[in-house]
Amino acid sequence: MIEVRNIKKRFGNHEVLKGVTFSIEKGEAITIIGTSGGGKSVLLKHLIGLIAPDSGxxxxxxxxxxxxxxxxxxxxxxxxxxxxxxxxxxxxMTVAENVGFVLDREQKMTPAEIAKRVEEVLTLVNLNGTQKKKPSELSGGMRKRVGLARAIAYRPEILLYDEPTTGLDPIASDMIDQLIIRVVEETKVTSIAVTHDMRSARRIGKRILMLHQGKIYTDQKPDDLFKSEDPIIHRFVNGIADLKETSL
Ligand SMILES: Nc1ncnc2c1ncn2[C@@H]1O[C@H](COP(=O)(O)OP(=O)(O)O)[C@@H](O)[C@H]1O
Ligand SMILES: [Mg+2]
Incomplete structure (x- = not known):
């Protein structure tokens, strides 16, 4: 479904991606982990052509x-x-208007069909009944779930999540993780989540790719990654700082 071949990207003299290569099959769910500022969001933007690579x-x-x-x-x-x-x-805009935004703009469905689809996806994220509320009336976790409902409303083939649980408390994070798993199972969508939340990465990815110093350092099943004795992987997944590391 997606193939990334040796992409490189620099901003000024800061080389963020130094040759990133990976591929994702249709229906696969992967997570990409890596340090903050390491280029995860930049990598995601390449997948939708918001950023063009220098090469690759x-x-x-x-x-x-x-x-x-x-x-x-x-x-x-x-x-x-x-x-x-x-x-x-x-x-x-209300929750319903937010979730139905793309469907409404495309004008391929009647208002009644849109309302039905909005209800379906809000039900999937446990928020049916909030259609008339404004985002400001909802908690952070609920707003993320509305964002998730909006992302799946027009039945995309590929879902991209950039730090879906960042800023949420553990319970709200857990809810988002479970919903992401539910969406993958129920819609068979290909999904790519970028996160530095290790618990979340482990739960929502069948494969975990670690972006380290501009390259995919490892690409493994979660259980293998967490057992890894490689010092760089071990420190990252267990959150152990190296005081000699000056770039952080
Ligand atoms: N449009 C841009 N112009 C210049 N530098 C950028 C731009 N986008 C990202 N960067 C830089 O690229 C690096 C990686 O950023 P980012 O992908 O957002 O990291 P992450 O998502 O892994 O935390 C950062 O140093 C950031 O400042
Ligand atoms: Mg980011």
Whole structure:
């Protein structure tokens, strides 16, 4: 479904991605872990053509997106649902308007069909009944769930999550993790979650990729990763700082 081939990206003289290669099969759920500022969000933006690599290639469903124009990219982005940090809901709109936003804009469904789809996806995230509320009336965890409902409302083939649990308390995080697992199971969507929350990474990814110093340092099943004796992996997954490390 997605193939990333040796992508490199620098901003000024800061080389963020130094040759990143990986691929994801249709229906797979993976997580990408790595230190803050390590380039995880930059990597996700390459997958939807919001950032172009300096070199290397990104293929989505077999198509190279790097040389696409804006109109072609819009078609590719239509395959993706995105839950970005902070959920990014429109505060002036109700929950139902937020969730149905893309469906409404595309004008392919009647208002009644949209209302039905909004109810379905809100039910999936345990929020049916909140349709008329404004985002400001909801807790942080509930806003993330509205963001999740909005991301899946138009039935994307691929879901991208950027730090879905950051800023949430452990219970709200657990709820989001369980819902992400439910969405993957019920919709068979391909999913890529970026996180530095190790508990979350372990639960929602069938494979974990670790981005370290601009490259995929490891690509393993969660149980193997957590048992790893490699010092870099071991320190990262167990949150052990190295006082000699000066770049942090
Ligand atoms: N548009 C941009 N222009 C310049 N530098 C950027 C831009 N986007 C990200 N960066 C830099 O790239 C690095 C990686 O950022 P990011 O991908 O957001 O890290 P992460 O998501 O892993 O925390 C950071 O040093 C950040 O400042
Ligand atoms: Mg980020």
């Amino acid at each position: 290639e990104v293929l989505v469903a077999g198509e190279n997106i790097d040389r696409m124009n804006e109109r072609q990219l819009l078609k590719v982005r239509r395959r993706f649902g995105m839950l970005f940090q902070g959920a990014a809901l429109f505060d002036s």
